[in-house]
Amino acid sequence: MGEFELIRRYFQPIADSLPSGALMLGPGDDCAIQRIPADHDLVFSIDTVVEGIHFPEAFPADHLAWRALAAAASDLAAMGAEPVCFTLALTFPAADEQWLSDFARGLADAARTFRLSLAGGDTTRGPLTLSLQVHGTVPRGTGIRRSGAQVGDLICVSGTLGDAGAALDYLDEQQPSDDAKAVLKRYHHPCPRLELGQALAGIATSAIDISDGLLADLGHVLEASGAGATIDLSTVPLSPALRRLKGDQALGFGLRAGDDYELCVTIPPSRWSSVPEAIGQHLTVIGAIEAESGLRLTGGSAKIDDAGTGFDHFRRES
Amino acid sequence: MGEFELIRRYFQPIADSLPSGALMLGPGDDCAIQRIPADHDLVFSIDTVVEGIHFPEAFPADHLAWRALAAAASDLAAMGAEPVCFTLALTFPAADEQWLSDFARGLADAARTFRLSLAGGDTTRGPLTLSLQVHGTVPRGTGIRRSGAQVGDLICVSGTLGDAGAALDYLDEQQPSDDAKAVLKRYHHPCPRLELGQALAGIATSAIDISDGLLADLGHVLEASGAGATIDLSTVPLSPALRRLKGDQALGFGLRAGDDYELCVTIPPSRWSSVPEAIGQHLTVIGAIEAESGLRLTGGSAKIDDAGTGFDHFRRES
Missing domain, CATH: 3.30.1330.10 (PurM-like, N-terminal domain)
Known part of the structure; x- marks a missing residue:
């Protein structure tokens, strides 16, 4: 043929x-x-x-x-x-x-x-x-870039993070548990946040999709925007399934694992207070943009060394 | 890195x-x-x-x-x-x-x-x-499609055909002849007909670039346009270098070999007579579009079985 x-x-x-x-x-x-x-x-x-x-x-x-x-x-x-x-x-x-x-x-x-x-x-x-x-x-002019984050902006993420990365451990499972099924679904059928992204135009000052993990992708935003940030680890949204499956490693997946295709956006506090509920319900505030460069983590500690590896992106293997 | x-x-x-x-x-x-x-x-x-x-x-x-x-x-x-x-x-x-x-x-x-x-x-x-x-x-509306060829249109090709295909035999040559160098240059440094293509907008009724060989690519035009054609083989433009290198196989390369990235276009006779010299000098009339489906070859015969194979396109290998 x-x-x-x-x-x-x-x-x-x-x-x-x-x-x-x-x-x-x-x-x-x-x-x-x-x-x-x-x-x-x-x-x-x-x-x-x-x-x-x-x-x-x-x-x-x-x-x-x-x-x-x-x-x-x-x-x-x-x-x-x-x-x-x-x-x-x-x-x-x-x-x-x-x-x-x-x-x-x-x-x-x-x-x-x-x-x-x-x-x-x-x-x-x-x-x-x-x-x-x-x-x-x-x-014209409304495309949300990585470079627009401003000092004082709130850092928000959509949905929950880390599920797709955790699913790698269950790809070959013959009879996955309900929790494993839940994270496998996010791995096999990720749903990009297309409607949310469009709704955030004119609201978010910067945006990136989380394909390489929150820390890596937020790092790109900070570099492009010439800024730093503090993240409150206790606020990073994790699914109940991920917490049960990975215990004290769950936060590590939320910070490092990619392939969830959630959004990480920055929004000025003045706008955040008037964000419509239809948008706000998908977002969790996890930190703020700061003038001092670098990324600071507060509110806990994470075992991130083993999380988020597997069949993944080029640079992780190099 | x-x-x-x-x-x-x-x-x-x-x-x-x-x-x-x-x-x-x-x-x-x-x-x-x-x-x-x-x-x-x-x-x-x-x-x-x-x-x-x-x-x-x-x-x-x-x-x-x-x-x-x-x-x-x-x-x-x-x-x-x-x-x-x-x-x-x-x-x-x-x-x-x-x-x-x-x-x-x-x-x-x-x-x-x-x-x-x-x-x-x-x-x-x-x-x-x-x-x-x-x-x-x-x-808007000026993109030249494959489907616009009309019965009576002249079939024209740019430049000369078959050189890049012939070059495959000389890729490993340590001291290529001048003729081999000429066809190797066309293989290694093909120059797409960007200016000519733009000049032909509003003149050509259909166009295709010859990447798979004249017969194959003209076939796509005929199929898309619901027409047939006759080609006069004695008019297919071949370079002196190709003629010297391939002798009685040269025409086969001109008909079958790809990778020259010349254009094959159709032009109504009424427009052809008023085509500016700056455009016409790049084109050779090789045949005409006809109502009867299929492609008829007149004016000679070609040994095409061995021509135009090598490192090439998917379907040739399948």
Whole structure:
């Protein structure tokens, strides 16, 4: 089965199932064409995942597709962008129809859920590798950057942290406990905070999605903003399942583990008091931005050495 | 050396060296931000090349970077788009500084030549694989599609065909002849027809870049346009070097070999007569679009069985 046949059979239906008014031309030509609304900017990001580095061998293809698109879409959430479309560069060893069918199903589910149309792509033979580029739009000037945090801003995170990282210990479990199932679900089916991100435009002074762990990602914000911070460890939101599974290591997962795809944002105190309940209910204040550089941890101590490793990101292995 | 250090040392200078007024935010945040001019559309394409499939092992890193960006940019040429920026997803086995330095040099050369700013990317560890997505713009509605060829249109190709494919036989030559050097240059340093493509907007009814060989790529145009064609083989433009190197196989390379990144376009006869010399001098008429489906070859015969294979595209191997 040739490249074109592959694309037609498994990917064209995904492109057809979610037509986007902004996509003037989809897969099948030399390029795709996207129309950006007047007074909006294009926002885009490319992400790669590699078998054996970012996910284990023989990883279920449907889960792989979902996770890869979720991770890419999470970068749109962190900019406060409205999702529009994506491209997929898929490299895989052989034309295994069952694998492709599973992959396409997972991709279609994720694309529909995140409202991202398939705009184009490339399929090549080689070691299993996916690169996805996601496109969104923001009203001009409203994209939330990492560099906007101001001294005095409150540091907030969405949801609970550490679950997906803890799930790595249970990937091969035949009969996982209910708690293990809960964290496994967050690993296999992460849900990027797309709606929350868009709602935070004009409210948050900076934002980042937590893909590498809270400490690492907050560090990027502090560096880009030229600021420091103090975090109150007792306020870092952890799920009951994570606390039961990991005991006194739970906080370490919350601080170091990635792949939850929650948001970490900074909000001036003056705005925080008037943040609508629909937004505020997803956020927990865990600290504040300070002029003194560096990150200070108060309110407890964490065993973080063993947390958040596994099939993960490049620099952790280097 | 971690991911961020790698990016900063080798890729940030490329981003900095060619600032684009359209790029509101470049590498280093969750997403990049591009502003599309009013009444223009975004045009984009993603391409992947894999070591051992699309290029040999131990391929010079600077040539690899140039070829990969040229191949991607060629898709912009085929749409008649003005180049703006690109993203790079680079997967490589280890942080080899010499390799990275060579790669970054080749990439910077190509980016400057093709006027493409580096907007962002992702670096991951794994088998050597590059995915590049290129972005361009076209005035609304002027993107040249594959589907616009009309019965009676002249079929034209730019430059000469087959050189890059023939070069595969000389990649390991220690002291290549002048003719071999000529075709090797076209393989290592292909120059996508970006200016010609833009000039053909409003003139050509369809366009495709010849990356898979004339017969294959013209076939895509015919299929998309619901038409057939006759090609006069005696008119297919071949370089003197290719004729001398390959003798009676030269035409086969011209028809089947890819990687020259010339354009194949269709132009109504009424427009062809008034095409400016600055455009027409790059084009050769090789046939015409017909209502009867299928591709008919007249004016000679070609030995094409052995031509155009080698390190090439996925479907040729499947």
